[in-house]
Amino acid sequence: MKSNQITNIVACACLLGSVLASPVLAQTSTNKPATRAGSQVEQASALMPASMVSLEAGEMMVEPAASCCGDSGCLECAGVCSAPCWNLCDQWFFNSWLEQGFTGNPNADGGLIGPAGTNGPLIFNDQANEYMMNQLYLSFGRDVCQDPCTWDIGGRIDVLYGTDYYFIQATGLETYDDNSQKWNSSTGPRNAGNAGLYGIALPQFYLEANVPWGNGLNVKAGHFYTIMGYESVMAPENFFYSHSYMMQYGEPFTHTGILASYPTSSCMTWYGGVTRGWNTFEQPNGQVGFLGGFRWVSPHEATKLSFTLHTGSEDPTGQNNRTTYSLVFQQRINQCWTYVLEHNLGAEENARLNTSNDLAQATWFGISNYLYYTVNPCLDLGIRFEWFDDRDNARVFGLANDNVASGGDYYELTLGANYHPNSWFILRPEARWDYSDLSAPGINGAYDSGTSKNQFTIGFDLITIF
Numbered sequence: 001m002k003s004n005q006i007t008n009i010v011a012c013a014c015l016l017g018s019v020l021a022s023p024v025l026a027q028t029s030t031n032k033p034a035t036r037a038g039s040q041v042e043q044a045s046a047l048m049p050a051s052m053v054s055l056e057a058g059e060m061m062v063e064p065a066a067s068c069c070g071d072s073g074c075l076e077c078a079g080v081c082s083a084p085c086w087n088l089c090d091q092w093f094f095n096s097w098l099e100q101g102f103t104g105n106p107n108a109d110g111g112l113i114g115p116a117g118t119n120g121p122l123i124f125n126d127q128a129n130e131y132m133m134n135q136l137y138l139s140f141g142r143d144v145c146q147d148p149c150t151w152d153i154g155g156r157i158d159v160l161y162g163t164d165y166y167f168i169q170a171t172g173l174e175t176y177d178d179n180s181q182k183w184n185s186s187t188g189p190r191n192a193g194n195a196g197l198y199g200i201a202l203p204q205f206y207l208e209a210n211v212p213w214g215n216g217l218n219v220k221a222g223h224f225y226t227i228m229g230y231e232s233v234m235a236p237e238n239f240f241y242s243h244s245y246m247m248q249y250g251e252p253f254t255h256t257g258i259l260a261s262y263p264t265s266s267c268m269t270w271y272g273g274v275t276r277g278w279n280t281f282e283q284p285n286g287q288v289g290f291l292g293g294f295r296w297v298s299p300h301e302a303t304k305l306s307f308t309l310h311t312g313s314e315d316p317t318g319q320n321n322r323t324t325y326s327l328v329f330q331q332r333i334n335q336c337w338t339y340v341l342e343h344n345l346g347a348e349e350n351a352r353l354n355t356s357n358d359l360a361q362a363t364w365f366g367i368s369n370y371l372y373y374t375v376n377p378c379l380d381l382g383i384r385f386e387w388f389d390d391r392d393n394a395r396v397f398g399l400a401n402d403n404v405a406s407g408g409d410y411y412e413l414t415l416g417a418n419y420h421p422n423s424w425f426i427l428r429p430e431a432r433w434d435y436s437d438l439s440a441p442g443i444n445g446a447y448d449s450g451t452s453k454n455q456f457t458i459g460f461d462l463i464t465i466f
Contacts, residue, residue: 084212086151091143099135099162099235101428101461103128103242107448120434120447120455121396121410123167123248125241133198134461135235136161144208148216151209155222158204160233165201166190168233168253170223172282174201203233203254218261220273223281226252227259227271227293228308228326230342230368239372239380240416241428241461245388246366249395250344251326252278252310255291269295277314278322285318293325304330314348322348340370352392352400362394378421384414399440407437410446429460 108117108128117128124134141156160168165184169175174183184199206222231238231247259273272292276283289312296305311323324346331339344366351362366388373381388410390396399405416430434455436446445453 084149084151091145091154092141093143094138094140096138096466097135097236098133098464098466099137099461100131100133101125101241101459102131103457103459105129105455105457107452107455117449119457121245121248121436122242122434122457124164124243125459125461127163127197128457132163134162134164137234139204144210144218146210146216146218147212148214149212151212153207153209155207156204158202159200160203161198161200163197164233165199166195166197167248168201168203168279170201170254170256170279170281171284172280173223174199177284215263215265219258220260221258223254223256224259226255226308226310227291228252228310228324229344230326230328230340230370235461235463236426236465239370239382239418239428240384240414241430241459242414242432242457244342244366244368244384244386245390245396245410245412246326246342246344246368246386249390250346250364250366250388251324254279255310256281257288257291259291267297267299271295271308275310275312277312278310285313285316287313287318289313302332304328315350320349320351322346322351336374338370338372338374340372342366342368342370346395348394351394353402355402357403362392362400364388364390364392364395378419380418380420382416382418384412384416386410386412388412393438396446397438399438405438405440405443407439409437411435424465426463426465427460428463430458432457432459 103119103122103125105117105119105128108119118126119128125132137158137160139156139158142154144154145152165174169184171177171179174181176182181195181199184196185194190197202223204222204224206220206224208218208220211217211219225233229247229251231243233253255275255277257273257275259271259275261269261271263269270292271294272290274288275291277287277289289310291308291310293306293308298304306328307325309323309325311321313320314322324344327341327343329341333339345363346365347361347363349361350359352360354360366386368384368386368388371383375381388396390408390410392400392402393405393408394400396408396410397405412432412434414430414432416428419427434447434457436453438446438453443450445451447453447455
């Protein structure tokens with residue numbers, strides 16, 4: 001046999017052994033926020049197929065010491081420290097990856113041959129028939145010790161360069177109040193707000209502290225990913241290359257503010273804090289919002305349930321409330337099958353014009369189903385089916401005028417696979433079908449420059465973890 005074949009067989013055998021040996025399938029700390037498969041790798045291990053857990057969680061996170069309080073030399077008896085102490089554990093980390101991909105779309109302007117078009121309302125992999133370096137991602141910092149009797153301080157900084165920067169920019173940080181560019185001014189295919197195809201963003205930079213109070217209070221302050229939803233901006237935390245409509249349009253990407261988490265038991269963790277709104281570093285209206293929720297994990301970690309809510313004013317006047325919530329349910333059926341359900345609902349005051357030409361409330365909601373099957377430690381298969389109802393057309397295209405636009409239902413079916421022969425390489429091919437009944441003057445659908453009600457794409461990306 002060739003040497004590379006032997007290497008792959010050995011790697012797969014090792015991965016299989018690690019999966020079978022762990023009754024909880026290599027889960028990371030349950031005290032960390034259940035982000036939208038969000039801002040921590042912990043969410044990926046919580047909601048991804050078993051074989052992917054052993055790859056990503058082990059490679060992407062530095063595990064905290066079992067008892068930082070004991071390591072610091074403080075007295076501990078029956079799990080209770082005689083006095084709070086400072087943690088001396090070394091938990092510094094540096095993570096990085098490169099994501100690059102391609103999405104073929106025969107319905108885009110120019111077709112498969114000719115000038116590249118766009119994939120309609122799809123973002124992140126928005127460029128059709130064109131190579132994209134989506135993410136060159138760097139994150140570094142220090143994980144805090146999740147210990148109820150230990151003071152600890154940490155934090156992290158994330159830097160993203162690539163085509164994905166455009167969609168996660170924060171008002172007042174990367175862009176001005178009018179959405180014009182502060183950092184990434186350039187001519188290029190996008191050219192919206194003078195933005196180029198490639199740019200840089202700082203999606204996270206925050207300080208984090210562990211406070212020895214009760215079961216241990218965690219406090220985060222700064223700019224960070226939302227804890228809402230299931231899918232993540234961070235590429236290795238997702239199964240599919242493309243994203244759901246709910247992730248793209250129904251939920252925020254980032255917040256700036258303070259977020260606290262507190263575990264009331266080994267199964268239940270509560271979250272609460274204040275933010276400056278959706279994707280903002282400086283809120284133009286001067287208002288703050290509330291972000292909170294809970295995450296429940298069954299004793300054997302086969303079932304997980306999280307609920308998160310954000311409410312606050314996002315309009316320039318600061319008078320119109322926007323409230324949205326996300327519910328994520330995950331069930332590991334057996335060693336091979338995993339099912340995930342996400343439901344999202346949102347509403348915003350005075351966000352649409354009704355047929356009487358009066359301002360009225362706009363609503364949206366969605367349901368997304370994910371089913372994963374682990375073929376072997378190196379290969380997983382997945383399917384996602386979603387219905388996103390933007391009936392008031394306030395989210396996807398911003399046509400919130402009942403006298404102009406009608407329809408607003410979006411459906412997508414995605415079939416995909418994850419091939420990960422080792423801990424640093426992931427190949428994610430997918431085939432996706434989209435349909436929408438959107439209609440407006442001069443628009444007969446959401447795809448192919450407003451001329452088609454459906455779209456079929458075939459894409460793939462490669463993730464290399466350093």
